[in-house]
Amino acid sequence: MQVISGVIRKKVVPMKAQIKGIGHALPDRIMTNEELETMVDTSTEWIIERTGILERRIAGVDTAASDLSYEAALMALERSGMQAKDLDLIIVGTSTPDMLFPSTACIVQDRLGARNVPAFDLEAGCTGFVYSLVVAEKFLLSPEYNNILVVGVDICSRIIDYSDRNTCVLFGDGAGAAILGKGSGDTGILGTYLGADGSGGQFLCMPGGGSARPASHESVEQGLHCIKMDGSEIFRFATRITVDISEKLLGAAGYKYEDVDLFVPHQSNMRIIKSAMRRMKIPEEKTVTSVKQFGNMSAACLPVALSIYEEEGKLQEGDLVLLAAFGAGLSYGGALLRWGRDKDVF
Numbered sequence: 001m002q003v004i005s006g007v008i009r010k011k012v013v014p015m016k017a018q019i020k021g022i023g024h025a026l027p028d029r030i031m032t033n034e035e036l037e038t039m040v041d042t043s044t045e046w047i048i049e050r051t052g053i054l055e056r057r058i059a060g061v062d063t064a065a066s067d068l069s070y071e072a073a074l075m076a077l078e079r080s081g082m083q084a085k086d087l088d089l090i091i092v093g094t095s096t097p098d099m100l101f102p103s104t105a106c107i108v109q110d111r112l113g114a115r116n117v118p119a120f121d122l123e124a125g126c127t128g129f130v131y132s133l134v135v136a137e138k139f140l141l142s143p144e145y146n147n148i149l150v151v152g153v154d155i156c157s158r159i160i161d162y163s164d165r166n167t168c169v170l171f172g173d174g175a176g177a178a179i180l181g182k183g184s185g186d187t188g189i190l191g192t193y194l195g196a197d198g199s200g201g202q203f204l205c206m207p208g209g210g211s212a213r214p215a216s217h218e219s220v221e222q223g224l225h226c227i228k229m230d231g232s233e234i235f236r237f238a239t240r241i242t243v244d245i246s247e248k249l250l251g252a253a254g255y256k257y258e259d260v261d262l263f264v265p266h267q268s269n270m271r272i273i274k275s276a277m278r279r280m281k282i283p284e285e286k287t288v289t290s291v292k293q294f295g296n297m298s299a300a301c302l303p304v305a306l307s308i309y310e311e312e313g314k315l316q317e318g319d320l321v322l323l324a325a326f327g328a329g330l331s332y333g334g335a336l337l338r339w340g341r342d343k344d345v346f
């Protein structure tokens with residue numbers, strides 16, 4: 001409170017979008033590097049040396065993106081102390097929706113019983129969660145929206161060609177969910193940054209199944225319904241953009257690399273993560289490296305990591321958290337957060 005010329009003024013605290021609760025869902029089945037050795041011409045040594053990945057989770061044939069999203073959403077709701085009826089909007093960031101339409105977000109809305117709230121999918125490849133988080137943050141500026149479910153989910157195994165050693169060793173399945181709401185304290189989203197470079201779209205794509213090349217016998221025979229990737233191009237882009245995003249976010253908010261308590265880069269390859277850590281001088285103990293256990297779960301990587309780190313007590317109230325992601329598009333983006341939530345407001 002401030003006293004100016006005898007008038008008592010309440011300090012105006014700007015609204016900050018806060019993560020009120022976070023959850024995740026992972027399939028039980030573990031696919032090891034040894035198993036991949038029996039499927040393609042690869043070796044456990046190669047995979048570990050070039051990617052750092054030890055194993056990944058693979059969804060059962062009956063599990064769709066909406067199933068994992070639903071489970072993750074329930075955990076996030078429980079941890080936020082809210083119920084589905086408290087939600088005003090649902091956004092699902094995914095490149096592997098249950099089907100082209102209806103949206104996975106509408107399927108999740110129905111299963112949660114969050115009747116009539118708007119729901120839509122957002123496609124930004126591996127940047128899907130960050131894009132969805134930023135869109136939700138903008139919705140929260142409106143008085144009509146108070147609590148938003150944001151999901152990052154991908155069942156990458158459905159669009160992988162398990163005879164292509166360049167891609168099949170990298171990906172896994174999972175879902176993470178966050179309830180984003182309004183906060184009035186110091187914690188919450190401090191800054192966000194989004195971008196895209198469409199000229200690099202061909203380096204990471206799934207060419208078949210859309211209006212350009214709809215499903216046909218030929219499209220299936222040519223493997224167009226699977227991920228096509230130029231690994232070296234993506235590698236170069238990823239190492240550069242992860243540092244760019246981080247510099248922009250920290251610079252705009254007046255922080256330095258040494259202020260970061262938890263660096264959460266996109267989990268695609270340990271070499272990309274290590275290159276960013278080296279350039280930013282952020283030590284491994286302050287960096288999420290869940291790619292080792294889960295591989296690249298695309299849009300799910302960041303929320304799953306946040307959920308597990310909070311569960312394990314590695315993410316504490318007041319921590320400065322830096323998110324940086326990139327993916328198909330080529331899209332990229334990040335967010336800077338002060339971890340924690342108001343106890344009394346939602």
Ligand code: ACO
Binds near residue numbers: 041125169231268327
């Ligand atoms: N096992 C054995 N050998 C392999 C394998 C494998 N699984 N995969 C590729 N190789 C071979 C290649 O065929 C190549 O052989 P060649 O020289 O005879 O042609 C050799 O290994 C070297 O290939 P490089 O591409 O140079 O290997 P690199 O060290 O770059 O690692 C990798 C490849 C792991 C794909 C790396 O480039 C990478 O991680 N890139 C980034 C990928 C990424 O981040 N993708 C996700 C993007 S986010 C999203 O939206 C999905």
